[in-house]
Amino acid sequence: MPWLVASLLVATVGLPAAQGLALVPAAATIGYAHPLSGNSSATVNLTDAPAFTPSSLSANPNATLSVELVNQGAYNHTFTLSPVPGLVLSPSLSPSQLYSFFAKNGSLANVSVAPGGTAWANVTFNASVSGDSFEFVSVVPYQFQSGMRGFVNMTASGPGVLLMDNTTDAYRFVPAVLSANGTHYPLVVDVQVTNQGSLSHTFTVSPLSNYTLSPANFTDTFQTNAPLVDQAINSGAGTTAWANFTVRAPGVYQYVCTVPGHFANGMDGFLYVGVSPPPPTQAPSTAIVETWVLIGSAGLLGVGILVAVIASYTGRFSSGRSGDGGHH
Numbered sequence: 001m002p003w004l005v006a007s008l009l010v011a012t013v014g015l016p017a018a019q020g021l022a023l024v025p026a027a028a029t030i031g032y033a034h035p036l037s038g039n040s041s042a043t044v045n046l047t048d049a050p051a052f053t054p055s056s057l058s059a060n061p062n063a064t065l066s067v068e069l070v071n072q073g074a075y076n077h078t079f080t081l082s083p084v085p086g087l088v089l090s091p092s093l094s095p096s097q098l099y100s101f102f103a104k105n106g107s108l109a110n111v112s113v114a115p116g117g118t119a120w121a122n123v124t125f126n127a128s129v130s131g132d133s134f135e136f137v138s139v140v141p142y143q144f145q146s147g148m149r150g151f152v153n154m155t156a157s158g159p160g161v162l163l164m165d166n167t168t169d170a171y172r173f174v175p176a177v178l179s180a181n182g183t184h185y186p187l188v189v190d191v192q193v194t195n196q197g198s199l200s201h202t203f204t205v206s207p208l209s210n211y212t213l214s215p216a217n218f219t220d221t222f223q224t225n226a227p228l229v230d231q232a233i234n235s236g237a238g239t240t241a242w243a244n245f246t247v248r249a250p251g252v253y254q255y256v257c258t259v260p261g262h263f264a265n266g267m268d269g270f271l272y273v274g275v276s277p278p279p280p281t282q283a284p285s286t287a288i289v290e291t292w293v294l295i296g297s298a299g300l301l302g303v304g305i306l307v308a309v310i311a312s313y314t315g316r317f318s319s320g321r322s323g324d325g326g327h328h
């Protein structure tokens with residue numbers, strides 16, 4: 001499972017402690033972790049031309065590409081994937097030089113397919129390879145040299161961290177605790193915010209980590225320190241907007257609704273980035289939950305709170321490449 005890759009883990013726990021959430025069903029207060037499903041598959045024919053058909057594949061960072069390899073020829077072929085992003089192997093490399101390259105650098109996949117046979121290569125790409133390409137070749141002598149090569153092109157826009165939050169006319173975010181993790185910073189975070197009520201709201205993230213805003217000071221604070229994102233959520237139940245922003249460092253970032261009066265009524269929450277959320281606290285009493293349901297917001301109980309996946313663009317920074325394919 002790609003999401004088990006260490007660098008891609010997302011914290012899964014988290015309940016608001018004292019966020020005035022007595023009216024919110026307990027289950028809806030948890031930001032559950034859940035990876036984007038960016039996995040993909042493709043079938044590649046290996047022929048005696050010799051060639052890969054197709055020779056160009058695309059795949060998503062932070063996801064697994066499964067390649068079905070079908071040998072349509074009468075000779076052995078291999079699907080050997082270079083681990084070096086952006087590198088184009090010179091066709092003038094001799095068979096022994098090609099072997100030396102893979103002996104030195106290893107490979108992301110190295111599958112030999114007998115004539116008439118079928119095999120699979122499953123490759124999980126790190127989140128940091130957004131926009132990169134990786135060359136695959138057949139290392140059977142003189143096949144690469146005769147043109148048996150291709151490329152896996154990574155989609156340029158990584159999925160980022162995907163969270164979902166909902167705004168309600170009870171002046172609440174549900175959940176009011178979100179968590180995400182990444183080993184590389186800056187970390188790109190996407191939060192899908194859905195309006196469960198009828199009023200307009202905003203999803204506005206403080207740029208100050210480990211700092212608690214108050215309804216009295218947040219306006220001044222945001223004038224001095226621009227929010228990481230100030231996403232309007234238009235009126236109308238079901239309206240959805242994406243808040244896309246970048247978090248520079250781990251920490252706890254408060255988010256609020258800036259519509260006058262909403263924050264003062266309790267409309268705020270906390271995003272834990274690379275920091276463990278507080279342990280679960282006692283859930284609201286059943287009676288309160290039932291009351292909540294009865295007043296007409298049963299739909300909230302079905303709110304699947306998705307959270308998270310991953311991605312950071314960082315590998316690209318450390319590898320010195322310019323930032324192609326920026327975040328949407």
Ligand SMILES: [Cu+2]
Binds near residue numbers: 200258259
């Ligand atoms: Cu609001």
